[in-house]
Amino acid sequence: MQQFDAVDPDFESRVRAGFQRQQFMSTLGAHMTKVTAGEVHIEIRFNPAWTQQHEFVHGGVITSIVDSACGFAAFTLMPAGSEVLTVEYKINFLAPARGDRFVGIGLVVKPGRTLTVCSGEVLAYQNGDERLIATMQTTMMMIAR
Amino acid sequence: MQQFDAVDPDFESRVRAGFQRQQFMSTLGAHMTKVTAGEVHIEIRFNPAWTQQHEFVHGGVITSIVDSACGFAAFTLMPAGSEVLTVEYKINFLAPARGDRFVGIGLVVKPGRTLTVCSGEVLAYQNGDERLIATMQTTMMMIAR
Amino acid sequence: MQQFDAVDPDFESRVRAGFQRQQFMSTLGAHMTKVTAGEVHIEIRFNPAWTQQHEFVHGGVITSIVDSACGFAAFTLMPAGSEVLTVEYKINFLAPARGDRFVGIGLVVKPGRTLTVCSGEVLAYQNGDERLIATMQTTMMMIAR
């Protein structure tokens, strides 16, 4: 794991404020459980409202939490007054999204002036067992306001 | 656009039944507005509950409808008694998800015995204007029950 | 297919000059067989030197021609004096790269000030038959010199 220095000392409050403004995250009941320079975790609990036809959580919901985690991980390293947007991502689903609780982890791989590349993982927890269920590679973009 | 022949003459009712069982699609208020051999459309209306920090629809929601559209497009060409799952996808966001209504379009590019490759698009409609806001490339897998 | 207007009337000579400077393309014996605003074709002939263990052309060579085709397709729409670089791509291999001749086709999907999204295809030709063997989705970036 790489170590990064945030240029904005107040990055955590800036990132948490951005997360609060994502209504979809609050609709999902998501919590931001970790915010450090270059790493963000976002967590949801199982809810039948988010499921697909096999009663696992829909891949789009799993994608949503790790997309937000990666976006905010990139955002931790951006200057105050900037905005972040998702250019693109690719996700592989490794196992069914079965569990009580799901954690999307976003990690910066390479920060850049305009583009930041992140990798993401989603872990599922069931009865105390942890399982890697998805892995993401994504490109985020800084927008100067 | 390629033409495909479905091996299952009842593919439409099978696909629509699968869609009905995706609780997340009903949570989103999604409708399946087209089902033909190799092509499926899924539509949602704007709802502030699905938005991100800039008040556009969250990328994960946009991804969800086109993921489902691609999965069901692949499923139209699979035999009765099979199941479909998403192996992976990659999506590029081309414009902000601003609009009254969003249509995810899934198209089969190459059906296969085990794997089917699809391409997806998401169109946003606002005051009658249509705009391409996302494009997806994805691999779906057939599971024989 | 979308129509695009090139801002640089001399885009074709600029693009062809860039292609001439890609030594790897000349190592592969590649030809640029089409250059229009938003679309570029690059063609190679079969050569056992480019094969993998099953005697088909290596996926990395197939990727190389369609990566260059997409990059130059994006470059047709960029202003004189700019440079293009590949941010990222995703490619699906649909069929073995078996044939006498392979054509990588790059098409602009969405041009942008900084980022341009393209889609690519690779066609294989054998005894007059044409087959789609790969499909790409990619993000290109303009660098102002």
Next chain:
Amino acid sequence: MQQFDAVDPDFESRVRAGFQRQQFMSTLGAHMTKVTAGEVHIEIRFNPAWTQQHEFVHGGVITSIVDSACGFAAFTLMPAGSEVLTVEYKINFLAPARGDRFVGIGLVVKPGRTLTVCSGEVLAYQNGDERLIATMQTTMMMIAR
């Protein structure tokens, strides 16, 4: 890093034999410098014949070594008598491919009966400095002969 057990005790000789049959790897002067269960390294030296217009190594060549490294990493965990093929990959280019020597590293993330997901990295070496220049996420498929 995960630890994997290879089902085939002779995986190394099987993997090295597969690599020997990839004529494109020998055209590139590539060497397989590491083969363990779930991890393979493939190395090339700089050669102007592989360059693009800015005199860096072409992205397609960088992709080729890490594609092969990932494919053979997946292959280390497959049974004797099987074959491996690349379903798809996504690669981000993080820095120009400038250097004397380039190492493609393939790592298994999740092995499966049919599909294996790998992650790849490419390191560039110049005057003793090491730099991460590309990161890949890929799906490989086992073919039973």
